[in-house]
Amino acid sequence: MNPIHRKSLIILALLWGGALIAFVAIHMFLMLPQRKESALLGEKLMQKQLMYDSSKAAAREQARGILTQKVKALKGELDRFVADVDELDKIWFSISGIADEIGVDTFQSRGIDSESYSLIPNCYDIGTASVEVSFSGSFRKFARFVNQLERYEPVVFIDNFTITRSRKEDSPPEAKLILSVFVRVPEEDKIKEEGPGAVSPAIEEVI
Template sequence: MSTYKKYFAAMALIWAGCAVVIILAYLLLFAPQSRRRLQTENQLKETKRAYRAGLKAGQKDAQDLAREQIQQMQHGLANFVTDAESSANLIFDLSQIANARQLDSFTIKAKDDREKSEMSDYKNIGENHIDVSFTGDFNQFATFLNAMERHQPVIFVDQFKITRPKRQGTANNVNMSLAVFVRKNNES
């Protein structure tokens, strides 16, 4: 019986050793291969998708769809960006809005000497800044702000400050810094 147990123990050790070698071989050789295969399959799918898109781009229907999407994007951009020539009209538009809202002591001034703008790195879009100040109550401020929100191109309120008057019964002083996106002239 003792030889039978020795034989069984030796066979169990050999089988366990073989199992460990097979598991290590799988982990070291085949698992990285299967991950690489999955990456290659994903790259192939992406390349096939790009190839099909390239084939479709040559078709008239796809070109018409692309033109339509570009026109929609340009129309959407027109809501946010104005031309450099028409940016001067913004001051006039804001003055008309202020007159319609009956704002007192309304002053407006374009900022030319703005410090380095965050948008200076962009090739096609710049930023114009306008300072506005007036006196009025909160309702006048709110209606003026509401009218500016509906203006096209969109006028962004960069900062605003409402100062209470020192005397009771007089209107608040409002100072606003406005920003407008302007399409740059590219002569180059």
């Protein structure tokens, strides 16, 4: 081989070797720190994601807690207006006790519905129970009786009332009131009302 060519090859090999060494040095001093930085960044992003997921789960728990409190509050509010069927006797007895406490005369009560309560048309969960009460007493006692009913829970509604003068002289007026309360329809009565092939409103709405 020509000495000049050999010298050229040696120089070329040295140049390529130097370039390779320079490339490796650049890779070690520049690329490796970037990879480490990328790894650290990825780790930080993962930590941020975990923190985000944790805060999101905590927010869901908090929202669930708030929703539970609202449901309880709504249930408590509903209990002010709606009674269970098995509470009716207690309610009517309490109203009789109010009349005795006020001191009205000849207090009487009788149920209006053939059953303990009646269903409301197109209403799936709520019914009404009503009684007719009558007594004699002064207007002051009548006002006190109505005032006590307004404070009663569950709420008692006065559907109708009449006050008539007694036929006997020096006798107090006679009052007659129709009282009603809302009641929850028992599950077994819902099934009877629906019939064997009926679909409940909740299911029908989904369908």
